[in-house]
Amino acid sequence: MPKIAAMIAGFFAFASLAFGQALAPEVKQFVEVNAPVVALTHVRVIDGTGAPAREDQTVILANGKIAAVGDASTPVPPNAQVRDLHGYTVIPGLVGMHDHLFYPTGDGIYGEMGFSFPRLYLAAGVTTIRTTGALETYSDLEIKASIDAGAAPGPHMHVTGPYLEGKGTWALQMHQLSGPEDAVKTVNYWLDEGVDNFKAYNFITAEELAAAIGAAHKRGAKVTGHLCSIGFRQAAELSIDNVEHGLLEDYEFLPGKKPGECPDAKPEDAVFMSKIDVNAGPVHDMILELVQRHVAITSTLPVFEEDAPGRPSIEPRVLDALSPDARDQFLRNKVRRGDTALLRKRYGTEISPWTAGLKKEMEFEYAFVKAGGTLLAGEDPTGIGGVLAGFGDQREVELLVETGFTPVEAIRIATENGARYLGEADRIGTIAPGKNADVVVIKGDPSRQIEDIENVEIVFKDGVGYNSTKLIESVRGQVGMQ
Numbered sequence: 001m002p003k004i005a006a007m008i009a010g011f012f013a014f015a016s017l018a019f020g021q022a023l024a025p026e027v028k029q030f031v032e033v034n035a036p037v038v039a040l041t042h043v044r045v046i047d048g049t050g051a052p053a054r055e056d057q058t059v060i061l062a063n064g065k066i067a068a069v070g071d072a073s074t075p076v077p078p079n080a081q082v083r084d085l086h087g088y089t090v091i092p093g094l095v096g097m098h099d100h101l102f103y104p105t106g107d108g109i110y111g112e113m114g115f116s117f118p119r120l121y122l123a124a125g126v127t128t129i130r131t132t133g134a135l136e137t138y139s140d141l142e143i144k145a146s147i148d149a150g151a152a153p154g155p156h157m158h159v160t161g162p163y164l165e166g167k168g169t170w171a172l173q174m175h176q177l178s179g180p181e182d183a184v185k186t187v188n189y190w191l192d193e194g195v196d197n198f199k200a201y202n203f204i205t206a207e208e209l210a211a212a213i214g215a216a217h218k219r220g221a222k223v224t225g226h227l228c229s230i231g232f233r234q235a236a237e238l239s240i241d242n243v244e245h246g247l248l249e250d251y252e253f254l255p256g257k258k259p260g261e262c263p264d265a266k267p268e269d270a271v272f273m274s275k276i277d278v279n280a281g282p283v284h285d286m287i288l289e290l291v292q293r294h295v296a297i298t299s300t301l302p303v304f305e306e307d308a309p310g311r312p313s314i315e316p317r318v319l320d321a322l323s324p325d326a327r328d329q330f331l332r333n334k335v336r337r338g339d340t341a342l343l344r345k346r347y348g349t350e351i352s353p354w355t356a357g358l359k360k361e362m363e364f365e366y367a368f369v370k371a372g373g374t375l376l377a378g379e380d381p382t383g384i385g386g387v388l389a390g391f392g393d394q395r396e397v398e399l400l401v402e403t404g405f406t407p408v409e410a411i412r413i414a415t416e417n418g419a420r421y422l423g424e425a426d427r428i429g430t431i432a433p434g435k436n437a438d439v440v441v442i443k444g445d446p447s448r449q450i451e452d453i454e455n456v457e458i459v460f461k462d463g464v465g466y467n468s469t470k471l472i473e474s475v476r477g478q479v480g481m482q
Contacts, residue, residue: 023150023464030119030153030474032458033465035081037062038437041116043085044071046447048092048415048430053447059090061437064463078354089445089452091411092431093127093438093461095418096155096393098244098298098378102135103480104385106329110173112136115482116475117381117389118154120321121204123471124390125440125456126429128418130158132224132244132298132378133199135173139161141194143347148298150368153471155461158197158422159372161190164212166203166229168262177204180211187215200225200235202262210238218405222421224298227251228262233286242296242376242421247364248273248304248357253282274356278282278337278364287364287371296374296421299365299413301399303380307354309338317472318388326385326480333384362403369413370407376421378412388479394453402449408447437463 004477015217023031031067040059047054047069057072060067068074076082101413102110110133121129133141140159147154164183165174177183198216200209200223209230213223217239224242225235231252243250251257253276254269263269276283290297305311319327336342340350347353369375377400379392387395393414402412419429428436439460444452456468 007353009191024152027150027153030466030470031199031464032467033081033083033460037067037077037080038460038463038465039076039080039082040090041076041082042085043441044089044090044410044445044447045310045431046091046408047432048412050406050412050416053089059431059439061439061460061463064437066431066433066435066437066439069431083441085441087443088457089442089447090431090439091125091442091446092415092429093155093440094125094377094393094397094414095429096121096126096129096378097376097381097418097421098132098300099126099129099389099393100131100133100381101140102381103326104382105326105480108170108172110382111480112139112292112482113389113479114139116153116321116433118143118476119471119475120389120391120479121155121393122153122390122459122461122466123456123468125453125459125468126155126390126393126440127438127459127461128156128158128422128424130162130197130418130422133163133201133226134160134195135162137190137193143300153466156428159195161187161195161198163201163210164198164204164223165201166205166208168203169201171201172231174201177208180207183208183212184215187212187221188219189242190220191216191221195221197221198223200227200230200240202226202228204229204323205260206230206234206238209235209240213239224304229260231286231462233289236289236293236295239293240295242298243290244298244378245300245304245380246297246361247276247278247283248361249254252286268352270357271347274353274360276360278367283364284367287368287373290368291372294374296376296417297365297368298376298378299396299400300378301358301361301365301403302387302395303383304354304358304361304454305395305399306338306383306386307337307352308357308358309343310354311358315391318386318391320476321388321391321472321479322385323477323480329480330385334386337384362399365405366404373411374417374421376418385480397453398450407450411446411453423478441465
């Protein structure tokens with residue numbers, strides 16, 4: 001204990017002199033706790049390592065760092081701001097690994113939610129995001145700069161470069177690469193501009209992907225992919241670092257899939273993928289190859305869940321955040337997903353294959369982790385418009401528990417795993433002395449009832465505690481507009 005006391009005293013002495021980033025009034029209005037030293041006492045700790053929750057703990061935050069974590073006998077520094085958190089839990093800040101700043105506004109066009117989304121991510125306890133594909137990369141970079149300067153509220157951001165897309169794309173907002181040289185030029189240009197990772201997309205060629213990966217790796221950046229023309233196994237052979245979404249987006253197993261081509265979606269494809277065997281044969285071999293080559297998979301279960309009729313139940317907080325037009329569009333989309341006449345016309349049955357498809361994706365992700373794979377957690381706020389910044393990250397953790405992971409395992413996937421992939425495990429992702437004071441105060445016990453992860457009250461980022469309710473209320477009716 002004397003060692004802990006000395007450590008805390010050292011943190012406290014430095015904190016008293018050095019604490020405090022200058023925050024603009026626009027940010028200060030959301031701040032609930034802003035003191036050199038904060039003591040969170042009598043709180044349950046889920047530390048992000050997968051270890052069991054620890055009861056009646058004291059967490060000391062000083063100078064934007066975690067100074068100490070211990071039992072109730074841990075000394076509280078004099079003049080610390082004390083928060084008695086009986087009945088509360090603290091977890092590490094979530095690390096959202098598929099968290100765009102854009103949202104579907106209709107007709108295949110996506111609008112930048114530079115005002116609402118950073119606030120919602122932070123409000124939900126997501127203290128670090130990877131944008132994982134950008135349509136307005138300069139906007140993302142400027143938003144990051146504004147947040148870092150204390151001029152706007154939001155999470156720490158890892159900005160992804162523009163999508164690395166090949167010829168034939170359906171997306172009007174994406175540049176189509178003209179070949180490997182263009183891929184290298186694009187990667188180097190955007191690394192110079194300040195992005196730190198890239199995402200390959202549906203129609204990229206193997207030559208373009210190989211060139212992009214080589215250029216990125218040469219400068220210490222990583223490449224992930226939402227792929228179609230290229231299967232996961234081929235991408236792994238090309239040394240990709242990460243693949244997005246999972247089995248339901250790996251079209252290499254579809255009958256008739258030709259090398260280098262992204263097939264047009266057909267109703268029977270969804271049916272086929274919902275029945276595929278993940279524990280034997282080609283899919284199992286693919287899992288083993290990804291594990292062997294250390295290729296991570298990003299889980300985005302919420303965006304798949306939207307396609308399953310009746311899932312999830314419509315949340316008032318989602319409807320409250322949406323603009324009137326976005327709300328109407330989302331509700332119309334939800335009705336279509338459960339329209340039995342449309343299902344019968346498209347699939348020949350009134351039962352959507354996406355219900356079974358969601359379960360199959362869960363089965364695949366569980367098998368991947370049990371085989372030794374690294375699973376990351378994201379949300380992907382696209383689809384039919386019901387997956388919103390931050391709320392979707394919380395739902396992802398809940399769905400991981402439905403997949404078969406324990407609550408503490410699911411929280412580890414959504415915190416420590418993302419931190420390790422980003423190369424920031426020494427700074428974020430777990431609750432331990434010396435780490436950033438990025439922690440989330442939750443009413444309840446998500447280690448027993450994972451839905452409590454939605455009960456966020458205070459989000460500490462760099463030691464400053466933000467009021468979740470105020471952040472959410474500030475964007476009421478704004479998603480879909482800004």
